[in-house]
Amino acid sequence: MSDILKINYKKFVLNNGLEVVLYKDNSLPLTAVNLWYKVGSANEAPGKTGFAHLFEHMMFQGSRNVPKEKHFQYIQEAGGSLNGSTSLDRTNYYETVPSDSLELALWLESDRMGFLLPSLTEEKLQNQKDVVMNERRQRCDNQPYGLAWELIFKNVFPENHPYHSPTIGWMEDIEKFNLDDVKQFFKTYYSPNNCSLVVAGNIEYSSAEKSVRKYFEEINSSETIPNVAIPEFEIKLNSEFVHYDNVQLPRIYLVWKSDKLYGIDDASLDMTADILGGSKNSRLNKRLHFDLDLVQDVSCFQYSANREGLFVIVATAKPGVSLDSIKAEIFNILEKFKSAGPEQQEILKSKNSNNSTFIYSLQKIDGLADQINGYNCTLEEPNSFIYDLERYTLVNEETIKFVSQNYLSKQFFELRIVPKNENK
Amino acid sequence: MKINREIKPSANGEISFTLPELDNFKLSSGLNVTLIKKDNLPIIHLNLLLNAGSKFDPENKKGLAYLTSLVIDEGAAGLSSLEIDDEFETLGTIFRASTDSDLIYFSMLSLTDNFRKSVDLLAKIITKPDFNHSDFERERNKLLTKITQLRDDAGSIASLLFENLIYAPSFYAHPVIGKYDDVNSISRDELLNFYSNYFCPSDSHLIVVGSISKRDLLNELESNFSCWKNIGKTKASQLQIAETSKKHLFICNKEDAPQSELRIGHLTNSRSHPDYFGKSILNTILGGQFSSRLNHNLREEKGFTYGVNSSFDYNKESGSFGIATAVKTENTVDALNEILIEMNRIKNDVTDEEVDFAKSYLIKRFPSLFQTNNQLSNNVMVLVSHNLPSDYFDRYLEMIEQCDTKTVLEMADKYLYPENIVTVIVGNKNEILKSLDRIEWEQVTELDFEGNVIGSL
Structure with missing residues (x-):
């Protein structure tokens, strides 16, 4: 059995710090592009809960060369599927496309990694705040037992712990976000040296590497990514x-x-x-x-x-x-x-x-x-x-x-x- | 070298994709089998479809089919419920029973090495169930509690009320999970009867996808299923559905609900109709995927919702068109109006660009629907359930390709009836009524969670 689990791959790091892993599997004409940014709700400042997740939504609102809603539309038109998700520790973005459209996915991902800010508007932010507040209502507030998870996190992890608040965020925090928050978050965390890119599926290593370099190599990195402090704690009382x-x-x-x-x-x-x-x-x-x-x-x-x-x-x-x-x-x-x-x-x-x-x-x-x-x-x-x-x-x-x-x-x-x- | 990022990269290279081959045969017991051989991983997926869904629930025994599927693996050939589960777990085999309005189906995913033992266990469950009294009582009680719990979930209530209203008075109207008083009155003998009437090999279909040869599969199946000789009952379909009437709004009150769950739609024709392909394109544009008109309007422009979708859903003998969303309470009526605007607009206005996008989406994603063993099995299930021709998938791309803007407009005209929609809202009644235009909505009825009429509003 361990034979099947032995995955051959090629890994390299670009000059800007982006880690890249290529994995070849030619059984179907499909290629998956998958990015993990090492930022999640654990990186949020107090009073800014839910921001990592709201930011994930903003990443689908277009970038310098990609108009609003076109990221989804281009991938779907190519026959691909896509999404993103936010957890405590990371935010991921992914596309699976017919393998002839690998460059399309890389172009879209690199455009928002390098050039998100020029396309940001107040209108887009307000819209996505409404969407996310509805996501919260749908997933938590209007679900039976839907508040359990956040009540557990809030009560188990002390206030100064990065896991104290839910990834979706508290409603009153979501309402308050402004464009400066978005810009600052992007500059701090959405840098190639805080990201890992996997391209898997029907690829050839040399041409896939060439395409990755073409789209990602010129993106600049931010200097330092702030660390998250993890306070020691025990549950002291039942x-x-x-x-x-x-x-x-x-x-x-x-x-x-x-x-x-x-x-x-x-x-x-x-x-x-x-x-x-x-x-x-x-x-x-x-x-x-x-x-x-x-x-x-x-x-x-x-x-x-x-x-x-x-x-x-x-x-x-x-x-x-x-x-x-x-x-x-x-x-x-x-x-x-x-x-x-x-x-x-x-x-x-x-x-x-x-x-x-x-x-x-x-x-x-x-x-x-x-x-x-x-x-x-x-x-x-x-x-x-x-x-x-x-x-x-x-x-x-x-x-x-x-x-x-x-x-x-x-x-x-x-x-x-x-x-x-x-x-x- | 700087690249020009203003230009969207075009597709590059060849896509070659071959559809998997279907091997159809029959066992001596009369059981129909379809095998797709797939060797990339040492696993086998199996799905046994029985013509025994909730549409066969007798009067006042709604929930009988589902309950049968819950009890059948709770003891067989002398093995107890817990012993059966232990065996599956020890084999690393995932076993699941499911019920919908047409079928009960048993799916199993196992390693090739453990397939023989897994099939042996499955065959015991299907052909030698014990239906012990204590297991029957336990599962029935559990189901009763599950029915009680349904009312916790506004989304489920909305979907069940919607189906109930559009399919009444047919056998598709009641929930698969059953009705409380009916389930409470089901006896073990009725379960045994249902089993002998509806669990018969000649009326069933087994789909196997995975790393196994036809010869090995035949050996396993013949030795395990030859004892299954149930003749069963002849089933005559008597689908009776009320004619669609004038547009009607139904509200089920959920006090303090921060959102309203909306379900809007009407009946449609069956899956095997050749218009299926044109309808798919129409629905792709209207609300079938993220970049649809409805999602653009309600989510990306107005921010009323986290998401909205529309779909044509098909049963064996009928189908429905439905739009589903959850919206912030204060936007309920506005969202409803926007949905109606979109349903009307698409009847007069569809652009070539939209049709090209939808066709490209449906055509180019086709290979991605054939990745997992489970996906392959589900595709065969669609063929079997809806009696589609065996070359259905071979011709799929061609059938989509043939449609143009004119076809899509015809489909909108033929298959969307905004004047005759049934609308269900589960939410805060008083808040919703405040902003409801009563000239637009003449018929408004309040329902309870189970669909009983409380009165006109």
Whole structure:
């Protein structure tokens, strides 16, 4: 299996600091262009939450040689697909085009990397602020349990921590942004030396390299990219937060501070989460749903980002069941698991599922390009598929027992989202 | 060397793309099979389509098909629900049951090495389900709770109300997930009946895409599915849909909602009609992709919404045209008016540039629809579900190419009826009514979450 995961690639760095990775796969006449700018909501200043994401929207509003809305239109006309996304730690932009249109994608990406500012207008900014505020309404405010994630981040991470606020931002901050904010953000972070570009698919290395150099080499870099300060912190007290929402059933979230992405315990925590709540016969689902019928659903996951990680258990109560009884049962299960550890069969099951998922993820060139870029940005090695898989192969009974005892015995944050009519 | 950035680069090089070959055959049990051999990865995707969707739900038992699909993998050939799931997980195989109004389908993605064991498990589920009492009770309760939870989500409510209104009184009107009182009254015997009436090989189709030879596949399938001998029930279609009436607005109140969920549209003809291609171009221009008129107007000009889209959606025996969006409450009526303006405008005014763009979009993206095993399988599913000719994909580009601006205007005239639309809004009723033009909107009815009429507004 590791043969398929051995990705051949070519990597080079332009004089302006732009990292470039080329990966050739000629099975279909498609090429993926994928850029990661190493800036996300973690880089936002206080009172400016949501800005990295709003800025991502502005990147689709045209640049010096590309009129408003034409970025989308040109790519679509060529038969391509495209988008962008913002997370805590990075912002990515991507196009997948028929391979004859590689230069089109490079031209568009380089024009906005180098020449975004001349086309900025107040009108465009106002428009995208309205769009983003509607995105927030649609994804968070008008969604059942839609505020859970931001309530967790706000309460778990201290105010001076870069993960304290949600990536989409607080409404009152989004409303306040002005053109100077946009210009300053662009000058600070949207520089070739803060970016990694992957071109993957039906390419020839020499001509693809030539095209990349042609469009990106002349773009200037900014001097320094400011660092983000990460304050040390622990969850010091078991604390509880209750939020009343337009929902039918109460839901409980238990959140522990865990390990960051590719941290030494990340894979063991991931597998622990899978054994506890990742499948039908996982510990939590079997006990809470099959044996006791206390929950409508229960899940468990290790969320790991570049700077921190969280271990989360989520359960929705069956009608008439109290969250207290569910919480008590969750802790019974955890205590038993911490002392006895996992069974061999549980570990095997989790490893096999993980192996297959790796293979299945190789099917689409856009996903592959993004994965390669993630490896390049986070691990500084584009071909980290085998490394990544081996992290999981090395997990065993002892490491799982260790992380469950070490992390899940600490203080935690508890969020309850409860139907409005139970607000007495 | 400085480059001239003012010039948009033109396409450069050749695109060569060959459609995958379909191999169709029948098993001794009567089960139809389509195989696409795809060897780039050691994986196999399988999709078993059963003619057993929610349109076959009996009166007062709405939700029976869906419930059957939920219970069927909860125990088979003596294996318990948890044992079955453990086996799939240990094999690294992803197994999923889905239901829509026409079909129940079971999809499976496995490594080639584990295909044999995975098929063996799938065959047990399909041919030897246990339908244990306790599993049945548990899944039915879970479904009842799921139906209760539906009302949390304004977007889902809007979509269900919309389908209910345009398809009434036909078997496409009720939600696949079912109705609370109906599901509550379903017995295990009714489930067993549904299984024996609708789970039969001769009326089913298996699509396999992946790294496996026909001979190996045949061996696996014959040894596992030859015991499946269910004859089933003859199904007669009785599609009855009310004639479209005058334009009608339905509001479902969601207090304090910061946005309104809008669904606007009407019926259309079936997928197999040759006008499909012209309609696709029309819809591409109107609201079928990001650079559409609707998205330009409502998002990029007005900032009313995060996004809006339109689509022609097709069932086996009918279809619908619908526009969907979520807009800030205070912009609800303005957004609705703009949507109507766009529906009317496109009936008189379509430019050659727009048609060229839409054709280019549909033609050039074609190879990207054949990347993953799952995509290939879905494409075959479209052929099977809608009885399309076997050369459908071979002729697709030619059929799109043939359309011009005149065709698109004809399609707009023939298939968009802004005067007869059904409109559903789930949102803050009082705020919306404040700005609603009552000359434009004579018929306004308030519905509850389940579609019951509360009264005229």
